[in-house]
Amino acid sequence: MTAVQEYVLLLDEHLNISGTMEKSLVHTKATPLHLAFSCYIFNARNELLLTRRAIGKVAWPGVWTNSACGHPLPDEALPDAVIRRCYYELGMNIETPTLVDESFRYCATDASGIVENEYCPVFFARAASGPLPNKTEVMDFSWLPVEQVLAGVNAIPAAYSPWMVAQLQRPLIKAALIKQTAP
Numbered sequence: 001m002t003a004v005q006e007y008v009l010l011l012d013e014h015l016n017i018s019g020t021m022e023k024s025l026v027h028t029k030a031t032p033l034h035l036a037f038s039c040y041i042f043n044a045r046n047e048l049l050l051t052r053r054a055i056g057k058v059a060w061p062g063v064w065t066n067s068a069c070g071h072p073l074p075d076e077a078l079p080d081a082v083i084r085r086c087y088y089e090l091g092m093n094i095e096t097p098t099l100v101d102e103s104f105r106y107c108a109t110d111a112s113g114i115v116e117n118e119y120c121p122v123f124f125a126r127a128a129s130g131p132l133p134n135k136t137e138v139m140d141f142s143w144l145p146v147e148q149v150l151a152g153v154n155a156i157p158a159a160y161s162p163w164m165v166a167q168l169q170r171p172l173i174k175a176a177l178i179k180q181t182a183p
Contacts, residue, residue, distance in 0.1 A: 008071040009035040015119050020074055027058050029113045034071065036118040038104070038163060039082045041067035041094060043127045046181040048149050051090070051133070052140035053161070059114040062139070065161035069120075082123050090141075091132030097123040100176045101167070108162035122167055124180055146181045150174075 006023040011033045026034060041049040049067040053060055070085030072078055082097040101122040109115050131141055144152075150168060157165045167173050 006071070007074055009074060011035055011119055023071065027114055027116070029109075029115060031115040031117045033117050033119065036069060036071050036120040037078055037082055037085075037123060038066050038120055038167060039068045039086060039094075039097060039123045039125055040100075040177075041086065041090075041092065041125050041127050042180060043143055045143075046146070047143040048146050048177075048181075049090075049127070049131065050142050050144060050149060051138045054135060054137055054139045056136060059112075059116055060110050060161050063161050064159055064164075066164045066167070067125075069163070078121060079123070082125065086125065089134055089137040091134065092130070093128040094125040095128050097125040100124050101170060101172050104163075104167060104170065104173075106163050106166050116163065118163070120163060122173060124176065146177050150177075 007020040008023050008026050009017050010019040010021055012018040013033070017035070021032065021034070026032065043049070050064050051067055052064050053062060055061045068082070068086045068089045070081060070089070072081035079097050083094060086092050086094045099121060104122050105119045107115065107117045133141060153160050153165055153168050
């Protein structure tokens with residue numbers, strides 16, 4: 001059986017789609033700007049699911065991060081990509097994701113020199129099932145109160161992915177977290 005080749009959407013500086021590139025080739029020391037997304041998943045107790053990236057990941061292996069991240073496929077709507085990726089990474093079904101911040105963009109370089117250069121809308125979702133992580137993607141996970149996550153990110157930001165740290169510093173996302181977890 002042949003593996004299906006995934007493609008990411010490349011973007012110009014105005015965030016217009018300018019082409020595609022094989023996912024396996026996009027993350028290098030000169031990563032082009034491309035479309036991605038981040039998702040934060042909450043359970044019925046309003047706890048946030050944090051995941052620890054698998055050691056085999058190209059960028060930021062072993063680092064704690066938000067629930068799931070990924071890239072939409074060509075002609076795939078972002079909410080559909082979020083649902084697909086949450087199932088692939090976590091074996092989880094989620095309720096329809098909600099767009100929280102459509103303007104997040106970042107560029108960061110990990111210790112090995114791999115660059116992330118993404119326009120990365122941020123979504124929140126509710127868990128419809130428990131996690132059964134794909135070990136090639138996620139080596140560990142934890143459900144935590146939002147206040148504990150924010151305190152950890154403030155105390156030791158290097159323990160977390162740079163995109164998560166930057167996202168949680170944005171007033172729009174902080175306000176949405178508080179609203180999401182309010183009784």
